[in-house]
Amino acid sequence: MLSTQQQALATAISALDVAEVESLLAQGVDPNFIIDSETGPLISLWSDTVFAWWEQLCEAHEAGQPLSDEQKAEKLKPYMQILEALIQAKVNLHLWDSEEIYGPLWDVASAACLPAVERLLTEKVNPNTKDEDDLTILSSISQLFFDCDFDEIDWSQALPEEQQVLELLRANGAKMSKELA
Numbered sequence: 001m002l003s004t005q006q007q008a009l010a011t012a013i014s015a016l017d018v019a020e021v022e023s024l025l026a027q028g029v030d031p032n033f034i035i036d037s038e039t040g041p042l043i044s045l046w047s048d049t050v051f052a053w054w055e056q057l058c059e060a061h062e063a064g065q066p067l068s069d070e071q072k073a074e075k076l077k078p079y080m081q082i083l084e085a086l087i088q089a090k091v092n093l094h095l096w097d098s099e100e101i102y103g104p105l106w107d108v109a110s111a112a113c114l115p116a117v118e119r120l121l122t123e124k125v126n127p128n129t130k131d132e133d134d135l136t137i138l139s140s141i142s143q144l145f146f147d148c149d150f151d152e153i154d155w156s157q158a159l160p161e162e163q164q165v166l167e168l169l170r171a172n173g174a175k176m177s178k179e180l181a
Contacts, residue, residue, distance in 0.1 A: 006029065006035075008029075010042060016049065018082055021082050025085050025086070032090070032091060032092050032095075041092070041095040044095070044103070044104065047103075047107035047108055048107060050116060051107075051110075053076055053079060053113065054112055056075060076115060080115055080116065083119060084119075093123050094125060102131060105121075106131065106140065109137055109141045109169060110144055112165045114165050117169065128180060136174065136176060138176055139176045139177040141165070141169070145158070145162050146158070149178070150170065
């Protein structure tokens with residue numbers, strides 16, 4: 001069962017309430033706790049919220065009005081501020097949720113969130129961790145986006161954000177599953 005402060009921190013992250021997240025962490029709330037068996041660790045709650053940002057980008061692409069880099073950055077700002085606050089509070093970025101066997105790097109990569117992927121890689125999150133299907137993040141996300149492995153992607157079918165994230169992972173040592181077999 002979560003303490004009142006832990007529940008407040010989880011609620012603040014879900015609401016993208018940066019000031020409340022920072023306040024609770026400054027009060028000494030340890031961000032390394034499991035919310036429940038379905039959600040997993042607090043960092044998974046944060047990384048799951050990034051999908052709302054990705055959905056906005058996808059809707060803009062589908063409407064033929066992609067967001068500018070400035071618009072994307074502005075919409076992403078609270079997510080990144082919360083991530084930074086969690087990192088400063090020593091959150092464990094290497095935890096994977098117990099249900100789906102995905103971690104924060106997989107989550108933000110699957111949301112094509114280049115700045116969050118960059119930040120997690122800076123913190124030395126392993127880009128070659130495998131999921132429950134024995135797929136590396138690079139192979140799993142390539143399958144998710146394109147139904148093929150990284151080396152078979154037709155980049156003309158990719159959104160710019162998808163290509164940027166996959167190429168960043170690759171440039172930071174991410175391997176396809178078959179390369180690690």
